[in-house]
Amino acid sequence: MTPALELAQVQVGRDGRPVLQDVSLQAQAGEVVGVVGANGAGKTTLLRAALGLVRLDGGHARLAGADVHSLSELQRAARAAYLPQERHLGWNLPAWRIASLGAHHRPPAEARARAFEALARVGLEGLEPRGVLEMSGGERARVLLARLLVAQAPLLIADEPAAGLDPDAQLLALDLLREEATRGAAVVLTLHDLGLAARACDRILVLHQGRVLADAPPRDALSRKALAAAFNLDGELQHTAAGPVLVATRRSR
Numbered sequence: 001m002t003p004a005l006e007l008a009q010v011q012v013g014r015d016g017r018p019v020l021q022d023v024s025l026q027a028q029a030g031e032v033v034g035v036v037g038a039n040g041a042g043k044t045t046l047l048r049a050a051l052g053l054v055r056l057d058g059g060h061a062r063l064a065g066a067d068v069h070s071l072s073e074l075q076r077a078a079r080a081a082y083l084p085q086e087r088h089l090g091w092n093l094p095a096w097r098i099a100s101l102g103a104h105h106r107p108p109a110e111a112r113a114r115a116f117e118a119l120a121r122v123g124l125e126g127l128e129p130r131g132v133l134e135m136s137g138g139e140r141a142r143v144l145l146a147r148l149l150v151a152q153a154p155l156l157i158a159d160e161p162a163a164g165l166d167p168d169a170q171l172l173a174l175d176l177l178r179e180e181a182t183r184g185a186a187v188v189l190t191l192h193d194l195g196l197a198a199r200a201c202d203r204i205l206v207l208h209q210g211r212v213l214a215d216a217p218p219r220d221a222l223s224r225k226a227l228a229a230a231f232n233l234d235g236e237l238q239h240t241a242a243g244p245v246l247v248a249t250r251r252s253r
C-alpha cells in the first residue's frame with residue numbers, strides 16, 4: 001500500500017550546518033508514529049520537511065505517493081493536516097470559527113458542524129462562541145487540536161499535541177489521535193513525554209542530532225541504550241498496569 005507519508009534519505013541543512021541527515025520514515029494508514037529526540041534534534045524540521053515547508057538538500061518527501069514539492073499548497077492541505085508547535089493565534093475569533101478552518105475546503109455549514117463536533121470531542125462543549133484570546137492556554141491548545149481533527153485528512157501531523165494540556169487532556173488528545181488512526185488516517189506526532197509516546201505510538205523514530213537512531217516499536221526504540229545516547233538518561237521504560245512509565249535519572253556528561 002502507498003504510504004500516506006514517505007521520507008527517503010532526507011537531508012536538510014541550515015546555515016551550512018546539517019539538521020537532518022539521511023532521514024527515512026514511512027507512515028501508513030492506521031498507524032500512529034512518534035518522533036522523539038532531545039531539543040534541537042530535528043523533530044520539527046522533519047515534520048516541516050514532510051509538509052514541503054523546508055527545502056530538501058537531498059532525498060524525497062512524498063504525500064500519498066506524490067512528491068510534496070510537486071503539489072500546490074491546497075493539494076498538500078487536502079493530503080495532510082498540521083498542528084504546528086507554535087500555538088499562536090492573532091485574532092480573537094470564536095473557537096468554532098478557528099476550528100472550522102480545518103475544513104476550509106468544505107461548504108460553510110458542514111465546516112461549522114464539523115467544528116462543533118470536534119470541539120465537543122476535545123472537551124470544549126459550550127465554549128464554541130468564546131473568542132480564542134479569552135481562553136486559557138490549554139483551552140486554546142484544544143481548539144487547535146479540534147482544527148486538526150476537523151480536516152479529516154488522510155495524514156495528521158501533530159507537533160507536540162500534548163503541550164500545555166493537563167494530564168487528563170493529554171491522554172484525551174492521544175486517544176483522539178488513535179481514533180483518527182482507527183478511522184484510517186496515518187498519524188505522525190512528536191512528544192517529549194516518552195512514557196506517553198510509548199503508550200500512544202505503534203512505532204517510534206528516535207532522532208539524535210539529525211540522524212535516525214532507532215525506528216521500531218516503543219519497547220525496542222526506547223531501549224536503555226537509546227535513552228542514554230539520545231537523551232543522556234540512565235533508566236528505562238517500565239511497563240505498569242496503567243501503561244509505560246519512564247524511570248530515569250540524568251547521566252553525568
Ligand SMILES: Nc1ncnc2c1ncn2[C@@H]1O[C@H](COP(=O)(O)OP(=O)(O)OP(=O)(O)O)[C@@H](O)[C@H]1O
Nearest residue numbers: 014015019037038039040041042043044045046085
Ligand atoms: N530557521 C532556522 N535557521 C537556522 N537554524 C534552525 C532554524 N530552525 C531550526 N534550526 C536549527 O535546526 C535544529 C533542529 O531544530 P528543530 O526545531 O527541528 O528541533 P526540535 O527537535 O523540534 O527541537 P525542540 O524539541 O526544541 O522543539 C536546531 O539546532 C535549530 O537550532
